[in-house]
Amino acid sequence: MINKTVWLLATFAFFLFGCPTPPDKTLIAEYPLSDTIASLVPYQPQEKIIFLSDSGQRLVFKVQRKREWVEKNLYDNCGLAPARNIEYIRYEYDQTNLVSSYPAVNIEITLYPKGLYYDSLAVMHVKINTIYSWQLLYDTDFVENENTTLYDSIIFWGNTFHHVVESEISNTWLDSSAVYFDKIFYNKTWGIINLKMTDNEEFILDR
């Protein structure tokens, strides 16, 4: 009986006093998202966005949007001996989801502040159904690169859109005969203007 009590007390003491104290955390940088960057995405929560295709299909999306701060540890020792001083950063991001029930398409647009990934550039990540993704960089305008083309203006179905960025998907692991969304056309005023598929079918924003 005494033995059992001693063991119980010892076990209790081990868990009580043996636990390491939480490590110190040092904030080394904060990256707020400016309103200028947040305004790159024009969608409002609960808004309904409709795209029409050349052959008459309707893609109807409902908008969800959130803007929040997150913390990210810069040093993670994989759960081994706890670091005594964890450095971390805080950043603000803005995430918009355009969700369509059928076809089941979820377009996720995430804005990251300048300085987080690139010193002077903000990042816009566009993902469709978590499979297809595009990365647009923004300085004072969208940045042109091998997958991205800028147009002063472009016409879709007789409507002229200004300051449009076209971005082509960079991951081409799918068979060339596969049909999927591979290009987006975007501007600050309207958001996504055209979703283009590999078979050249276009879904144009119905304004």
Added chain:
Amino acid sequence: MKNLSLIGEIIILFMAIYLSSCCKSDFHGDYLFDDLARQYLLDTTSTFTMIDNLGFKESFVDQSQSSAYSFYQGGDLDRCGVQFRMQMFYIDYFSTINRYSFSYSVDAPLDNEGPKVMINWNDDYYLDFYPQTGEIISGENYQAHIEQVDSMQVRGKIYHNILKIIFWNDKQTWTLYIARPEGLIKFIRPDGIYTERL
């Protein structure tokens, strides 16, 4: 203390009985497709495209990689230390827009039940079908029905030797049509939207 030792002995006895009964199995050597199994093999098309009745297109892309291009997929299996190889066929598709998934496999016959056909739809519904006996084994929370259809026309093309498969429960019903050897040629969603092979 005596009780503990007795329980230990009983456990060891049961394990010995289990292992000895298992190891009496005569599984060994190669198990190859018979004629019936061969009738259930499908084309290994890496990508095919379908269109629904609303006009939305999407592709089905095989992600089984190496296994998609060979009919002989023997693997060394181990039962009670006896190595054997079983011929099997396996394809595994995902769709590019709605993220449907469809996998289909055929195992060479290992015993009197004959070859086994396994179908998995969206990771929510599956069935094991034994063509020799007609037996179907499906998952929980839904029923599965399989029917052989001689031929049917899909978007102007006539397909033969079709497996019509229905998964249903009190909430929804999915119907799949799998032609041999072309593979998935049509499916009908619970909301009535149907998608057909182009």
